[in-house]
Amino acid sequence: MIHHELFNFVFSSDTLSQLLNEQAGSGEWIKYLDDVILDIKFRKDQLLLTLGQVPDQIFFLLRGSVRAYYYNEEGKQCTFYLWDEFSIVTDIVNYMEKVPSDLYIEVCEDADMLAIPRRSLDRIINQFPESLLFLNSILLQYTRHHRERDKEAQSMTANQRLNKLVKIKKKIVSKFKSEVIASYLGMSRGYLYDIKSKR
Template sequence: MLKHKLYEVLFSVSHLPDELKDNSKREELIKVVESQLSVRSLKKNQVILSPGYIADHIYFLEAGTARGYFYDGEGKEHTLYMWDERSIITDSMSYFSDQPTDLYIEVSQNSTLLSLSREKLREIISAFPYLEVVIDSIFFNDFLACRKRIMDLISLNPVDRYNNLTRSFPKVDLKFQQQDIASYLGTSRQTLSRSKKGEHL
């Protein structure tokens, strides 16, 4: 029996390597990963990454929610990411460039995170090279989601953006504050309230 939801995500990616279709190889990989994972229980609003630091860990959201945000030159906060459980969390730009992040990442509810350092992940991939395909697929899906969000911000009105969000993110209104949702959608709280009522502006 799998201990964490992480493995459900890993083994459900498209184009799964043949090696990971074999139960014995899966169990071997799980055993190694389990020995390297750190489990963290965090309180609501606890920050796991802040500007000036390098994102050298990948987190898996076992339970709870999290968001990534930044402040513009005028001190206004903007929500860039919202993550639900079963999500992989990091600042990809900082992680791959080895440069300091400009984001805050914090949990939005009491949450459980699995943590793996970049160094440990490299060791695991060195031992199981076919895992790299899975990791690449996860990050590629993250890229596609970001691209779609940019396209939605450009082409859709607030009502349609909100409807798209609720379809892809069940119970989002119960998991995040309204100002965070409005910021993520690139609108105001007042416009978000009207969008929920289906009022086109």
């Protein structure tokens, strides 16, 4: 089975060199990677990562929704990421550094995912060193995400941030609870309800 969704997502990135694209086009490379990808189903409320665990898998979300959260100093749960279909799911910084995570990653609705264990990806990179660009592509995605969030926090109102989120991710409101969306946007649930009632 060829996992076209993942390959199309990764190989469409501008960060991948022509060398990697050429290598990806070979049957040998595709088969090697395809053989290590795991198809996994997860149930709602299942945790993919917990506090103190070293991330050792990269997931690709095919169906469902997933979020990452942490607890602040007051013990309040703060949503850090919201992922919907066709997203790379992991704590990429701690994955790269091989250190324990400070995040929880939770399945918010039943999900179908592809998973690449670290040991398998390490073997791929050892055999095809240019595959490091796969990780570079993921790092770039996360860097862009945080850059956009920083800009939004400095230049946009809460209402504008919500409008942008809904525009980019049209199904977001149906996939996540209001308190999760409010936490992600840095607003109270009551304030989010007020905004949504005026929409």
